[in-house]
Amino acid sequence: WIFCTVFSLHAQSDKIRIILKQPPPNLMGVGNMWDLTLDNTSGGDLKIYLLGTATEDKDGLIIEGKSKVFTIKPGKTSYKYSDFSGAEIKYNNGRYKEIILRTGNAPEGNYTICVSAFNESGEVIGSENCITQPVQQTGSISLISPSDGEEVDPVQPIVFSWTPLPKAEVYTLKIVEIKGEQSPDVAMKQNRAILEVNDIKTTTHHVAPSQVKVIMMGMKCAWQVSSGDVQSEVWSFKMMSAQYQVIVDTVIIRCDSLTPNKYNYQVKVRNNNPNGSPGPLNPAKASIVLIFPSPLVSAPTIPTTPSPVGGIPYMGSYVITGSATFSSFPSFLDFTVKMEDNTNPIGFNATTVYRVNTPMCNKNCCENFKRTITNISIIPASTPGAYQFNATLTAGPNKIKKIVANMNYFEWKLTNEACKKCNNSSLYWGNVNSVPSPTLPGFSSVSFTPSGSVNSYSHEVIWTGNGSNMNSGVPLNMYLIFPLKANLSCCSDTIKFCINFSFTDTTCATCDTSICYTYIRNVTTGMGKIYDEKIQKMKIDDELMEEENKDNEEYKKSYEEQEEMMKKKQFEGESQGYRSKVTISKRAVRNNSMKAGKK
Missing domain, CATH: 2.60.40.10 (Immunoglobulins)
Known part of the structure; x- marks a missing residue:
């Protein structure tokens, strides 16, 4: 029972069955370690490597070998020493090494050759298989x-x-x-x-x-x-007699930009057939006779570009083009290509199957594209209306070669229209100023849209370079221009703006992200609070605006009452100077009460 259990577990792990070929009599060389057949019983492709050893009964281990990792398809595949170029060979006995390298054969002895198969992780997936090989030096040549x-x-x-x-x-x-x-x-x-x-x-x-x-x-x-x-x-x-063959040099697959699940292909075929009928060096015709997996019947393959009328000349090549649409994207395509002699296609023809892995189409290239804007601050500058905008830009994982910042939304609200300054220049309506120039380390050039603007400001700034690593964040510094307002104690405003940042990496993938902020400026200093609308989802400060509007209504009502009182006083013969004094006094009282309330 124990033996059966061990055998069952052992069989489950053996996805690769190793069959060693017995060398000719009295022959034992390095190449015999790799003369074998592998049977992949897993039903799918496997990536494996082989370990081989050769031991002699008296001297023990004499040779160790390790192949490179290679892919084996399902079923049986035969291999020879030449199929394992680059294999690591280690001789553990100098005498054997000298004899084998000089003569191609080991000296007399009884040898055992063993080979095991491993997956990429080093797990055994093909149990060790061994054969014995005696070598005797005879007086003959075999x-x-x-x-x-x-x-x-x-x-x-x-x-x-x-x-x-x-x-x-x-x-x-x-x-x-x-x-x-x-x-x-x-x-x-x-x-x-x-x-x-x-x-x-x-x-x-x-x-x-x-x-x-x-x-x-x-x-x-x-x-x-x-x-x-x-x-x-x-x-x-x-x-062998001359064999007719078809050679596929290259296959290029591209995604169709207009039709979902559609590929356009180019298959380059070469005529390398030296013999034909009735004589050598005949031209040949080539065509694609099958594509697997099969394209949709409802969207048949566009007829491929036919061979030239006269055929492909000897040692010449031709590119067959076409397209195919599928219900879903296959991971690979098998093209069955046929070539046949122009004069005697029945007697001279050949087909071959060429497999090519397909690119992913309609995939969201921005899915793993990192792009964030953090550490944002806005500081008033010495120039009226100018504000220093600081942020950290993070993007990747690939290097970034182009960044575009576009202020695509701008809104300005005042507590009182009387606070608006008489300056209608477009400069102050949400722009980036070129003086001083916006800085972004790692980018050699900065430009504005439209290029060469005589006004030296724009809604859009473009940075370009050869490719900058922004995975750890890069500091951005630029100057924004906001509207001018009257420097009065009763004047405050709210600015809402959005900036879209577009990043293009060295693979030409372009992905963007937007930030929206509300900036509330204080009454006289211009300093204010900035609210991230993405994070806090704040509206424009409606409560503040409502309070300011209410205050303005009360002031307007008080002023009207004063006006009415002045009219009465004037009717009674009071002077204009007394009216002014009362008006000023009332305003002073109101302002003092407002200040006391805020404190």
Whole structure:
């Protein structure tokens, strides 16, 4: 029961099944640690890395290897050493390192190769799988690759490898053509070599593409390796015939700015087919035959741009364009592209599938865009009507290259219209003054809208730069111009204004925020209280205005009573001077009572 439980838990964690390939007899090199098949049973893509070890029965651990993180798709995938470029290899025994690097094979011994799979977090998702490999030094040479009868791609270099011969210093590789019904052994003895390479000092040799050209496409060949009087067996291989292919160089996906859930695409296809019918270097036609996931039937794919009438010439390329609309945005698109020969499309054609990840469209780019205006203060300046506006601007996470401040709302209310000064200049109706210039550290240029205004003031200010980090806040200093009022003890006013701040970051995303404030100026000094309407949701100080208006009504009533009394006194023969004295006295009494009430 305990064994069954452990096995069940172990199986649940094994999302990757590791199948190691047994090396050829008496061969044990670094590459054999990575010759394997991985079976992803999770049903989805996984990001993993592999750890491999090679131990010898007597000397213990001799090699450790760790691959880079890579993505494996569901199902079985075969890998070779060349698929793990950049893997970390550590030799724990200097003698083995010298022999393996010099000969390509480990010395005699009994070896165990083990490989495990891990996810990015270092958790085991593929249990260790091991194979044993004995290596004995014999007096013969055994061929390894290409395997006997293998078909070889003429476009790629051919890698020939074999087991080492004890005490051998150099090897000779010989390749001959197999003619007609000849066996490989007969061809090696009777036919002239089409390629012979001498003085090879390792057990591997790469035949470059320039050398491969001497071996014709479709040709069947025999090969053999020798060192001194010792010869290997004779194996055969065949060069593949020309294969028709379609190459997709690039796929560009862009969101359609007008239609929701719609993508516009550009697919660049290249004709790299050297053979066709009736002769080589034929033009070819290309088309997109399928898009997955399928676009909406109600909004069919716009017909793709067809290939040129004469086809795509050999080594030429062409961009197929089109668009597709979906019910919701897919995370990827698979384009099935077909290429076919102009003259013989049935005999020469190929298809390929190219996957591209899709960008997010119609996404609120301001969702994670930080933008706040804090620490606001307004201080009267020495210039009449000018007020220093200070604040801290915070924006990010990306660097900010442009900021626009626009005073988009302004309202002024007086306690008495008689307090208004006779100055109708637009300067005083809620503007930003250019003298002194608004300052914002990190921005090299400041301008006003309209540009070059002769009046040197505006509702809108623009700061630009190469990109400033504003995540920790940047101090803003600018001068606002408010209306002038009479400097009388009975005059106070309320100013309500809103400023919209627009931020553009280095990715060209533009997001804004607005602040609205009510500023109540004191009677004579111009100093006042500022209320943040966003936070406190205050109305314009209605109570104060109501009190001021009530006071004005009482004063007006008192003045009318005095006027009536003066008329009576005047009728009775009182002088105008007495009337003035009484009027002044009454006002003084009222003012004194008002002051006492406020105290």
